[in-house]
């Protein structure tokens with residue numbers, strides 16, 4: 001982290017905004033969505049404190065990686081989606097909830113450190129769904145893939161039985177979990 005200074009945050013925010021505009025389907029982009037993402041910490045938030053994505057824009061890089069895996073699985077495994085843009089919607093917004101729970105602080109030694117922001121809202125997938133809802137109308141499949149993306153890693157284990165039933169009808173839930181886990185295991 002010490003190769004960054006606080007001013008790099010502004011540069012990375014603009015860089016990731018441009019990446020988003022070039023990658024995300026134009027039909028689902030709007031000024032309102034872009035303004036919201038830009039003014040929240042979506043383009044700069046880290047993914048975690050040290051497990052994966054603990055750098056400026058780590059959560060954005062993670063989201064892009066999950067999107068890439070979903071697109072790859074779509075080709076390799078012949079996946080079909082309720083709309084063709086779904087891998088982008090799910091990949092880019094499944095962890096939207098992380099935009100405001102971590103921040104950066106410069107230590108005395110001049111290193112940029114990830115810190116937790118006090119936040120009462122402990123929800124994860126459900127919070128992501130709530131945050132994207134005003135900007136993009138999600139398909140049922142997108143909602144379910146985001147809702148269940150943590151799979152057995154979610155602390156609310158009581159949903160597992162129901163998840164397995166739902167995933168029989170929406171098997172892309174499992175591919176979403178696989179893409180998410182693969183990216184995280186690779187440190188992104």
Ligand SMILES: [Fe+2]
Pocket residue numbers: 094095124149150
């Ligand atoms: Fe997640």
Ligand SMILES: [Fe+2]
Pocket residue numbers: 062066094095180
């Ligand atoms: Fe994730």
